[in-house]
Amino acid sequence: MEFDVLYLADLRFPGGTSTSLKYDLRACKQAGLRAGILPLRSPLFSRNRILNASVLAEIRSTGTIIVPQNERPRARVALLYHPSLLDKRVHCRTRFDAQACYLVVHQTIRNRDGQRAFPSDHWSTLLTDWYGHALKLLPVSGIVREDLARNGLSHALHAGNWENLIDLADYPQKQFRNPKSPLIIGRHSRPSTDKWPSLPVATTCYPQSPDFAFRMMGVPQAFLDQFEDLPSNWQVLPFSKEPVSGFLQGLDIYSYFHSRALVEAFGYGVLEALATGLPCVLPPYMETSFSDACLYAEPDEAPRVYERLRSDPCLFETTSRKARGFVEERFGLDQFRAKFDKVADPSFTALPAPKKRRAAPAPVIMTVTSNGVGLGHLSRQLAIARAIGPRANVVFFSLSEAIEIARSMGYLAEFRPFRQRLELDFEAWNSYFFQEMREALSHYKPCLTLFDGNLPYAGFVDAVESYGQATSVWIRRGLWRTPQPNSISREGFFDAIIEPGELCAPLDEGHSRPNPNSVARVDPVLMTPRDQLFDRTTARRVLKLPEDAILCLVQLGSEANFDMSLPRARLLEFLDRHPDVIAVDVRSPLHFEEQADFHERLVMRKVYPLGQYLRAFDFAVCAAGYNTFHENIAAALPSIFIPNSNPIMDVQEARAEYGARAGWNLTASAEDPYAIGEQLVQMFDPDFRQSLTRSCLRKAGWWNGASQIAELLQAIAQLPANPLEDR
Missing domain, CATH: 3.40.50 (Rossmann fold)
Structure with missing residues (x-):
């Protein structure tokens, strides 16, 4: 390269x-x-x-x-x-x-x-x-x-500076208008205390006055806590509450003062304001960076400068135009070539050709999944592995009984049993898992380990730390029911924590994100991309289902920790009354029992991954687990979601309720036979099903989570680019 x-x-x-x-x-x-x-x-x-x-x-x-x-x-x-x-x-x-x-x-x-x-x-x-x-x-x-x-x-010191540049196309020039009272004066910065002056200085340079209104983006909470009452002419916004360009368009003047100790090395926020054409009021020492493009004053002099600009339209217009012109001349993107030529060797000759060497093998990623009660963890990792593609070799090291699925898809996969199967307590099992994991790390030599689960096991964490040669990433589903301090305490062992997106994110209490700067959020992760779904006819033929029947998908989870017998009973009653409907009970490879419910129009299929067949069905009755909920909404499949409300699960009730309020689905409690019966009748109406489908289809552009995670991993662990992306 x-x-x-x-x-x-x-x-x-x-x-x-x-x-x-x-x-x-x-x-x-x-x-x-x-x-x-x-x-x-x-x-x-x-x-x-x-x-x-x-x-x-x-x-x-x-x-x-x-x-x-x-x-x-x-x-x-x-x-x-x-x-x-x-x-x-x-x-x-x-x-x-x-x-x-x-x-x-x-x-x-x-x-x-x-x-x-x-x-x-x-x-x-x-x-x-x-x-x-x-x-x-x-x-x-x-x-x-x-x-x-x-x-x-x-x-x-090199003779020249490596000055910051800016794309003026990102900062349209604000249209000049005669300044009026109150002047809208603003500033923005990251929410660091050193970016703000002391409280007495702040109330001096940003004073309480009917002539001025102050808009401030990125104010640290520690600074705000000093006020008994915030000045009535201050409007405070969180950092990155809105795009900087839009924020600056709403100002008349930009005024930036900071703590006594700070020396502002350059002042990128000032550069953005100048590019917008705002008159800028700054401490005198910053003239070294911005010459006569700004107005300079001590904090106690700043209000008089604001008043001069308000009372003198000619000064205001001249200062605004000078600001934009200064940036165009000194800091536009066209300055890069000259900047580069100053630091590059003028006697450049091509570097000698490197010696040919054998192509390095593809890096190895080891993905570790917890056991769980279903296939959620394994499915997400399989979706991520697909998105990573040929840029790396993915090895599965899993506690899931369904690990054979990964092998059937061509991945190298190893299974290790969880503690119940070995009849070990936590301490003994973690010691066992540490030895197994550490040996696997030494054998496969991964550059990256991915853990998908609610709580990283001590044996896993200790093994990765002992190995010391792999970036570690935690894929962690949100929507936690309660705070889990044991889980949060293990964040520090990872180089990144990634949370697959939730359509119902506004209802998430945020227990999984006490420090938002440590959790990267992406779109929902789908096992089957939307463009890979079979059409209705193909899906029915592959599943050997009649092409002319009304098909109801039934997917109520493993039922290992929650009783779904009442919803199943109501479904059988519905089938008795509607001979045109066939229910298809889809079980995962983890489900080894024979069909427990008997009805001439209830058939069972073992299918994985189910996502590509979803268009075979007219509607669905499903639990509201992460994968099922998002796969169904993405496929625009009309669904009745019946949440698994076991206390150890995520808040499936919130997920299902949010979707119902958005018009994507219906939802009922597993303990409410009347609601389930009524909603099954609603689903029999094709016009009603079509209305749900239309609502789901409006959620376009929200389904790229697996690819976004693969992109993050490329940057976090320096993975090669995917050669398929260049085609």
Whole structure:
């Protein structure tokens, strides 16, 4: 792999660093240059902090390559894209060759109180020993350049800065209007306390006044807690409550003041406001970055500046136009080529061709599923394995009795029994599982382990930690019924926690997400993609079902922990009264018993995966488990959902009730025979079924969870790109 620019970057940064990277990738592509990314993990964040969604989207849209672990890329320029990444705690799993290598410094080494943000003493040694290059520094602004010089690093400074860029197309210029009272003055930042001034200073520069209204996005709760009563002219919004561009369009003036100790290295939020054409009021020291494009004042002087802008339309218009012009001239994407040429070796010659070597084998992913009472965990992992495709070899190491399904689909799979089958207590079983898991890890040598289950077993966690060579990811369904502190306490053992999406997410109490920054959410995960469903005729023929009958799908779960006998009895009564209906009781491979209910129009099928056959049916009577609920809604199959309300299960009642209120399905309690009977009669009406189908079809674009997880895994574990995606 050869690149013009290779970014060694942490894709988890939440603020200006990630925004800068996003626009660098876009500008690099527009300049006709090829960019690659080596993901690193800054010690500034917890191990399982989620990846920045906007950066991932930019990587996808620009076709930027994430370098796989088994590749050794070559580049004209390599950029360590934050000073915290040149740290003894940061491990780069992939070696690279580059003609030039720089550390891009996005932050001052010290704040105004003299406190160090980064241990810079070993920068030169680490860059030389680990990456084979002398220390060269690229500050993002003159402010950072001055700070580096004050800290004895003048000798390593490159002559130019690596200034942040912005795509002006993302920030339409606000149409000028004569400013009126109250002026709408705003600011936005990530919700960090250092981004805000002290309370007395804040009420000085953002004062209570009928002439001004302040809109603030990204205010930390610790700052708000200092107020007895929030000023009546303040409107406070959560971080990323709305797109930044839209937020800025609603302002007249942008005003940014922060804590006394902070030194703003650049001020990406200011750049966004200037691109929108907003007059900006800033502390005087930021003139180093923004020259005469802004107005500068001390906090107690800021209200007088606001008043000048309000009372002088000419000043307001001139300042607005100067703001936009300044960004166009200095920070547009077209500046990237010149920026790159300054740091690339002018005497560039092609790197010598690498020696031919045997193609590295595909990386191995080991997926571990809990036993469960059904097939939910195994089904999700199979869906993810399909989405990963040929980019990796997936090995199943499962506690599910149905593991033979994975083997039948061509995957290497091993089964290990859960503790009840071995008649062991938890401590003894975890010791057993640790030994089995550790041996499997040593044998298969995975680069990634996936765990799907409600509680990661101690034996699993200890084995992966002992192995130490695999990224670990927890696929964890939400909609928890109660808080589960034991589960939450094990988050720290994982590099990522991914929660498959729930259509009923607004009803989720959030017990699975006490720290939203540690849980990545994707679309619902479907075992069978919607475009792979058989049509009605084909599905009925494959299942050997009559083509002209009204078919009712029955799928009430394993019933291992919940009694569904009453719904079954009501269904049999319904069949007695409606001779045109045939009920098809679909059992999973885990269900070994013969058919318990007898009726001449009740037939049984053992089918897996069921999803591709759903169009065979006219309606369904099902439990409201995660997979069944989302597969049925995705297939627009009219359904009566009867929740399994066992306390150990997820909140199936919420899932079914939400769907009923949205018009996707009906729902009834397993203990309410009258509601079940009435709803079966409703389902016999074809017009009513059609109305449910239409409602379900409106949920388009919500079914890509498995592919989204595969994309996240590519970035988290440096998996190769899927070759099928390039066709």
